Amino acid sequence: MDTFDISEVARRTGLTTRALRFYEARGLVRPLRTAAGRRHYGAGELARLHAVVALKRAGLPLARIGQVLHARGVDLAALVAAQLAEVEARAAALAETRTLLRDLDRRLARGEPLDLSALCALINEGDTMQQDWTAISNRYLSAQGEADFADAAQALPPEFDQKAYAAAWSDLSARIAAALPLDPTSSVAQAFVAEWQALLAPFTALATPAMTAGVSAMYDDMANWQSEQAPPFAPEIWSFIRAASAAARG
Template sequence: MRGWLGPAEMAARLGVSVKALRVYERAGLVTPDRTAANYRRYGPAHAARLHQVLALKRLGLPLARIAGLLAGRLASLDSVLALQQQMLETRATELREALAAIGAARARLQEGGDLSLDDLATLTRKSVMTMKSDEAMAAALKPAVDRHFSAEEQQRLAANAPYFDQEQVSREWDSLIAEAKALAATGDPASPEAKDLARRWFAQIERFTGGDPDVTARLGRVWSESMQDPAAAKDLPLTPELMAFVGAARRAATGEDA
């Protein structure tokens, strides 16, 4: 097995711990070969699979979902690389915009000028606020919420909403959105993985709507209108394209279950 790597060498090459390799092995994500003396050895195929695992993990997906994706539509290295390329290109655009904003701000200060409140707000949004906060998202949705729900309805929904851990719910939605992006990159909303995602996505929505179809429909319009508003869309984690994919997956799942 010349040219192959032991756990410590592979972990060092990838920038992870040996413990992490063991976790991925127990999760069934990668199975190293064994020598006659039963020592683990990793070759090129194992390195490729570990790249897939780490790329999807970077998107915030739990290991159980990564296992399902790698067993299905994201089984090939190229499909994961395509998704990773898309995400990095988006991040590169954001970084270029942040650098341009910082450069412009420094140039103005070096010329003896001041930064206005608008300048500082733009600078902060582009160079600091890399994650969409719950507060910013709520503010972005508020105009559409007020159009579709009266103040009394909003109070009633808030009063009747079940108790939940906001941080936990945010993590759950982050995971669902990351998974949706990964599946959308495959372009197949009728895949078993996409239909399973749609079921879990709308089950999450029903936790807060109580399964009321009218509330669910109006909530959908709130998101649709907000995503079409450039001022609101910048603070939302979803895009019309992603919502369309999830909707198509739901229709495929509903048709299958009917």
């Protein structure tokens, strides 16, 4: 029977060996073992691994994925069909969103007030886009990172104001965008970095290495998902913060 060892699976799938071992520890995937104890994956194990990753990208927590696979097993054809349907539905939804926003943009440019129906549609669209964040972030978070984020969400103080926090990020991003281009070593750039780090404080206080690595990878790869979900800041702002932060450390 053809099999791949864990290193080959990691190379071909883009998953880390740490993530593969984590899925195994959670009982989600059970690789074969050689006489020497080395992990190997055959067709059945890889089909199950695909199911885990597909369900994770769909936003299911690991505990729920385990329940689903235990109850139903792996239906590879159904998973592929579901992924195809999801992609087609997302494309259709994006087309509708683009049409809506272009229409509202034209109306606002003409100075027309938005009626109640248009405002409700805009609010609903914003809520839909927010729901898409889980599907995107799960592409970049390792299994450990996802588990760490779930724990961190429970650790936030009850008085934490998510709306005010988001507004503070929007304000800072707008001011950075207006100031670019900037020398990353300049005093203005370093002041922006200090503000950025201060706003990150609630996250950094709870962040694990797996969380930090996943978030950094997600924003480094912004070009590949910004058509699905509007990022909180432009790619050039992220590049600037990366450069200015490196200058601060240097």
